[in-house]
Amino acid sequence: MTSLHKPSSTRDYVISILIAAGLFIVFFAYLSVRRGYFFDAPPTADILYVPNKALAGVGTLMIAFTFLIGPLTRYCKGFGSALQIRKELGIVGAFIIIAHGIASYFLVPNKLPRDRFDAANNEFIWGLIGIGLLVFLFVISFQKMIKLIGAAKWWFLQRWGLRLVILATVMHVVPMKWDGWVKWFVEGGKVTPELARPLMPSAGILVSLFVAWVIVVRLYESVFLFKNPGLSSKEIASDPNLIAKGRTFFLASFWIMVVMQIILLTRWTGQ
Numbered sequence: 256m257t258s259l260h261k262p263s264s265t266r267d268y269v270i271s272i273l274i275a276a277g278l279f280i281v282f283f284a285y286l287s288v289r290r291g292y293f294f295d296a297p298p299t300a301d302i303l304y305v306p307n308k309a310l311a312g313v314g315t316l317m318i319a320f321t322f323l324i325g326p327l328t329r330y331c332k333g334f335g336s337a338l339q340i341r342k343e344l345g346i347v348g349a350f351i352i353i354a355h356g357i358a359s360y361f362l363v364p365n366k367l368p369r370d371r372f373d374a375a376n377n378e379f380i381w382g383l384i385g386i387g388l389l390v391f392l393f394v395i396s397f398q399k400m401i402k403l404i405g406a407a408k409w410w411f412l413q414r415w416g417l418r419l420v421i422l423a424t425v426m427h428v429v430p431m432k433w434d435g436w437v438k439w440f441v442e443g444g445k446v447t448p449e450l451a452r453p454l455m456p457s458a459g460i461l462v463s464l465f466v467a468w469v470i471v472v473r474l475y476e477s478v479f480l481f482k483n484p485g486l487s488s489k490e491i492a493s494d495p496n497l498i499a500k501g502r503t504f505f506l507a508s509f510w511i512m513v514v515m516q517i518i519l520l521t522r523w524t525g526q
């Protein structure tokens with residue numbers, strides 16, 4: 256718990272920004288190969304169309320990491336100190352997602368015209384809810400706010416706030432992308448001026464599979480280990496049986512997720 260409301264640390268911000276920059280380079284490379292361009296889009300798209308996808312992917316992964324750090328420190332010895340940077344990872348991720356929201360709304364007019372975003376568009380509303388929650392969590396992350404709210408209430412708000420951000424992300428992305436993912440898996444895709452290698456999986460499907468794994472691990476812990484939905488603080492570190500059980504599930508589900516990523520990456524290899 257102490258590391259949750261530790262003062263912000265410049266070192267941890269630098270590490271978080273470096274992680275985000277590293278991820279951005281990976282997305283840059285992957286999307287450049289899949290699309291055939293990054294900024295240099297054909298006239299039907301926008302300069303920021305593909306960079307905005309990279310922002311969405313990097314920000315979502317950073318937020319998923321903040322959700323994963325608890326289990327990671329419980330089951331993987333080498334990650335004991337990772338709890339330190341959870342807050343900074345989340346804040347850097349939040350700013351990247353805010354940039355994705357701003358870019359989607361204002362800066363990608365060809366592909367994402369502004370009239371697409373209205374109150375009847377559920378995916379848009381879920382995205383806004385997610386960003387609203389991230390801003391709220393950022394505002395209450397300051398030491399002064401923690402003192403004002405009280406540690407126990409603050410802990411509760413952070414825990415449930417982050418869970419709701421993850422829920423909003425799922426509700427924002429899955430309905431928007433699901434049909435396209437299924438179509439790609441069943442039929443593949445055709446080369447267009449905007450998409451040089453359509454048989455590579457979209458970055459969105461790979462990111463979403465990772466997020467799904469993180470959710471499964473956290474749900475497993477809540478239901479089978481803590482047997483507590485998270486209304487009060489819990490600690491399993493003192494129970495070696497629960498830790499062993501958790502580690503087995505964590506590692507088994509991790510490898511299943513890796514195999515599923517490989518299935519997606521090789522789905523159309525050789526075609």
Ligand code: HEM
Pocket residue numbers: 304308309311312314315352355356357359360367372379381382383384385386389420423424427428432457458459460462
């Ligand atoms: C917690 C908040 C949010 C998260 C975690 C999030 C995350 C994502 C992710 C992972 C994708 C899929 C990207 C891809 O397919 O490569 C996406 C797509 C998209 N998001 Fe968000 N988003 C959020 C908020 C918003 C908001 C507020 C808006 C609108 C202002 C928005 C607009 C869009 C649009 C239009 C797409 C489709 C982009 C495309 O296909 O190129 N998002 N988002």
